[in-house]
Amino acid sequence: MSNDVEPRPKLGISSCLLGNEVRYDGGHKHNAYIRRTLGEYFDFIPFCPEVAIGLSTPRPPIRLVDDGESVRVLGTEDSSLDYTDKLSGYGDRVSGSMDDYCGYIVKKDSPSCGMERVKIYQGKKEAPPVRRGSGAYTAALMASRPELPVEEEGRLMDPGLRENFVIRVFTLFRWRCMVKEGLTPGSLVEFHTRHKFLIQAHHEATYRQLGPMVARAGSEDLDALAPEYLVCLMQGLRHVTTPGKQANVLMHIMGFIKNQMTPEDKTEMLDLIEMHQSGLVPVIVPITLMNHFLRRYPHEYIEKQYFLEPHPRELMLRNHI
Ligand code: SF4
Secondary structure (H helix, E strand, O other), X not given: OXXXXXXXXXXXXXXXXXXXXXXXXXXXXXXXXXXXXXHHOOEEEEEOHHHHOOOOOOOOOEEEEEOOOOEEEEEXXXXXXXXXHHHHHHHHHHXXXXXXXXXXXXXXXXXXXXXXXXXXXXXXXXXXXXXEEOOHHHHHHHHHOOOOOEEEOOHHHOHHXXXXXXXXXXXXXXXXXXXXXXXXXXXXXXXXXXXXXXXXXXXXXXXXXXXXXXXXXXXXXXXXXXXXXXXXXXXXXXXXXXXXXXXXXXXXXXXXXXXXXXXXXXXXXXXXXXXXXXXXXXXXXXXXXXXXXXXHOOXXXXXXXXXXXXXXXXXXXXXXX
């Protein structure tokens, strides 16, 4: 009997989101959807940067402050305590060991972990805080790992952003698996080919950028080309898809089997694509019908497209967009 366990995407996560009591007030911010639902498919590795740099639990709160020259992470009660460099340095160090990570979920609003729109206080001024900061730890992590999908737990409650994040995680997971088996010009071309419609459904310009890169695969140093390709791909997938873009891709796919489809098949397919564009049905409806036609009229190139199933269907992410 084999003891092999199916590999799963490994993700970093703000420790408090898993229910660990590491927050400044001694509490946690357990997120049931992340832990129970996403936890079925991902292996989470928890990090608490504030504890990791030596702060106690509980501890006095900290916040982002614009001192006029830069944004610092300072003690709220004692502003002579500056944790900026320690938190950034920890982010740099941790990111160095994330070659096999496929994503990271961070706690919103935190001066250490927040990704965006974290409150920045205005030094000694009485002005209200502005929401345009990033946590010091996460900012360092994202700068060091531009290929890594990072998302906040609050934004994950939005169906479109959630689907986008999970697509990026599984795309990076497929990339990591491919690289583990040995990257070759042929495997890069195959990877790119199978992601063609998925990329187009997110950002056509990125697809046009990636094509010439892949064409250089046989003649250039792959070790230099691969990271360039990966960052461009992962940044492109950050563009959230729309019903219009999905309709374009579905019509394009239909073009490959249109000669086998009956006039009734085509009408049925076009009706559902239009209903999705009008907001009457989620995208899973026309995609399910397309998969039905692909079973009836098999097409090897199309069947391999990750656009048709980019993540486990049990997550039901396309039932809400
Ligand atoms: S530093 Fe991050 S992981 Fe730690 S308690 Fe704050 S938000 Fe949670």
